[in-house]
């Protein structure tokens with residue numbers, strides 16, 4: 001078992017470079033299934049969600065080659081299957097993008113429902129399936145767990161999304177890009193990774209307009225070629241370092257970012273009293289580590305991102321005054337609060353609202369990463385706490401943060417990845433050969 005061990009109290013100083021965006025790359029890798037040629041994709045983060053998605057593509061028959069540290073050459077022309085079993089999809093939530101990509105590629109997809117972070121209880125995909133059906137696919141569920149989608153010929157249509165969904169917007173774009181005629185997605189998600197996917201598909205010859213607004217128009221094309229593309233920087237990874245610096249105190253230049261994508265996060269950091277200076281492709285955060293309370297309501301982009309609320313909750317648990325966080329995207333995203341409370345935080349959760357009464361001191365404790373962003377919150381809590389914090393379940397953090405221990409350590413944090421050799425489960429596996 002691996003844990004992160006943190007001795008809190010150090011200020012963060014120096015520079016950190018942000019990796020490619022997880023939520024872009026997990027959509028763009030399946031999108032390579034639509035290309036009749038080689039895609040060269042740069043700025044691919046070295047995270048376990050990427051490893052899992054590349055393994056799926058390889059198992060399906062794609063040729064995947066690492067060209068240099070963060071660049072992959074992917075040729076999916078050798079893929080012959082339209083079926084993805086559960087032992088492949090169970091590792092990451094975004095494997096449901098294979099439904100849209102395979103449907104767009106060959107009008108047929110049979111994909112087992114995925115695993116991944118499960119902070120919100122059930123994570124429905126009704127809007128994805130509704131979109132596929134609107135494009136002319138017949139969708140059935142086998143054993144409640146395998147999506148089977150087929151069409152003679154996908155045909156463009158007007159699709160109004162009942163709720164704003166990142167995943168459904170991506171999946172419908174993937175399915176519609178080679179459909180006959182015009183598809184219009186209304187009430188579409190506007191996240192930077194939606195725009196990134198549209199730019200990637202357009203680089204392959206697609207005709208997609210309006211990505212980044214709530215109406216996306218896709219005129220189907222019959223052929224998509226390979227392309228060279230570079231993934232955008234990860235907005236949430238950047239935001240996580242920004243909050244960490246604000247909370248610990250220090251002065252850090254966060255490089256390789258798009259400041260415009262960070263506006264909602266920067267605004268809140270400034271409200272807590274830290275200083276944020278924007279440059280063209282970097283951002284500096286300066287803080288004395290004494291934060292003021294602030295209130296946050298999470299919303300789809302350009303609102304404040306839900307994927308940043310756990311990190312803010314950790315920071316605000318030591319702010320002056322009482323902060324209120326309202327979760328507006330997921331039904332239940334406060335599971336991590338129990339761990340902060342174990343460290344001494346005063347947080348009351350009532351449904352989708354958390355009330356955080358700032359205290360003088362968090363105390364290091366053994367805690368768990370219940371999901372990816374909950375794990376990021378535990379790191380921040382550990383950095384500002386007095387004493388030693390041990391974080392279990394770091395596999396969740398490795399899903400979305402490249403070299404997180406190395407990056408924080410380079411900024412001056414006392415953080416280590418420790419492999420507990422005496423873990424009974426690991427011992428059992430070893431002795432079983």
Ligand code: EPU
Nearest residue numbers: 023094124125126127128164165166167168307329330372
């Ligand atoms: N929803 C439905 N029906 C659907 C789809 C979604 O009711 O068919 C609901 C969800 O239950 C949720 C809301 O709509 O309440 C928004 O869900 P969305 O579909 O936008 O989320 P997602 O696509 O499953 C992506 C990110 C999440 C991020 C959310 C919201 C990826 C791979 N994941 O999930 O990122 O929290 O958008 O911004 O892009 C993370 O990175 O840690 C993470 C969980």
